[in-house]
Amino acid sequence: MIEAKYIKRDLIFKEAGGTSRGTLYTKPSWFIQLRNEHGKIGIGECSLIPGLSIDDLPSLDDKIKDVCLHINDYIHTYRETLKAFPALQTAIETALLGMGNANAFEIYKSDFTVGIESIVINGLIWMGDAETMLQRIDEKLKQGFTCLKLKVGAIDFDQELSLLSHIRNKYSSEQLELRVDANGAFEPADALNKLNALAEFQLHSIEQPIKAGQINKMKELCRTSPIPIALDEELIEIHSVEDKVKLLDEIRPQYIILKPSLLGGFVAADEWIEVAERNKVKWWATSALESNVGLNAIAQWTYTKNNPLRQGLGTGQVFTNNISSPLILKGEQLYYDSSQKWDSPFE
Known part of the structure; x- marks a missing residue:
């Protein structure tokens, strides 16, 4: 028999996190602890x-x-139910894996x-005014990053182009790999024009230039964009292997971004791979x-x-608590x- 309990924690950002969907000051996570009859414990995060x-x-x-109350049923059915x-x-899968290992x-x-290995x-650069973003970029480069991901789509587009121009004037594409993430902020009608404007800065890729669900338009962009396109939000709520095959066959992106917490865990992410x-x-x-x-679980899975x-695993540093x-x-x-x-969230 397995016992389960949970606790909620609001994580507080050191600096407000700017995205095209708005500014984040806090975000919630729930931690679930499983304990088996031998006293072995596993902890997973629902983020x-x-x-x-x-x-x-x-x-x-x-x-x-309800899951914690009926955990002995859910451990057999959670992938479907x-x-x-x-x-x-993802939280249940992580806790079960931890419970079955050394700690x-x-x-x-x-x-x-x-x-032994790393x-x-x-590096991730949150949205902000141009001066703040430049300051953050310089800090990341001093820390030793050679690949940065910038959020785009929240401030004036000409300002964003000016910012990228400033970066490229200081650092060539050989010195610094640049990825950008639009979080679906571009309108389909002018997305290609914006991608053409961004292409001047030798970008590695752009994540989700338009909102998810516009299959034909995204397919066209992946075919015509001068910048490789990575699907992100597009993958959410695609559950069956057949639907995963269909999506990639139709859109034919250059990259996909795997966020286990948004996809249903590691088995689901493995299917995408x-x-x-x-x-x-x-x-x-x-x-x-x-x-x-949660970052620990994703990093351990990613390494295997x-x-x-370069992986996008640096967000653990953004919280004060x-x-x-x-x-x-x-x-x-x-x-x-x-x-x-480790500190346990339950202590």
Whole structure:
């Protein structure tokens, strides 16, 4: 028999996080702890991004309560019965994996979890006014990052072009890889014009230039854009392998972005990888504003995939009240220092 309990924590941003969907000051996470009859514990995080996560419902707290009350049923059925709650699926999957390993936070044992190897990540630049963004970029470069991801689509487009021009005048594409993420901010009618304007700055890729669900328009953009396109929000709520195959066959993107908390966990993300690689679509993994608990699980899973691209796993540093963990950043390398202790969200 397994017992379950949960606790909610609002994570507080060190600096307001600007996206094209608005500014974030806090975000909620629920932590679920499972304990088996031998006393082994696993902990998973149900992390929401307000306005994006489909779990972002008034009924979520009641659903988590119900899951914890009937956990011995849900551990066998959650992949099917909780499809409307992908972050909750991820929490249960993570907790089950941790409960079955040496300790609650060892999700996928590897050379990463024993501190031998690292994961190379990109730096994330939140939206802000041009001066603030330039300051953040300079800080990231001083820290040793050679790949930065910038959010675009929230401030004036000409200002964004000016910012990118300033960056490229200082740093060539050989010195600095630039990725941009529009979060669906461009209107379909002028998206290609904007992509053509952005192409001048030798960008690695652009994530989700237009809102998800516009299949024919996105397909056309992927065919005609001078910048490689990465699907992100487009993958949310696509559950069956058949539908995953259909989406990638229709749109034919250059990249997909895998955020397990938005997709239903690691088994679901593995399905996307299999379909993508069969279609010669490249991918990388990204955390979705999880605390260190969720980030740890995603990082451990990501390492096992041997993906050569820089991963989007740096968001654990953005909160003032994060959970202390062995995850450490040295330049652009994410390490797991197993000599460091975890704080449990339940203590």
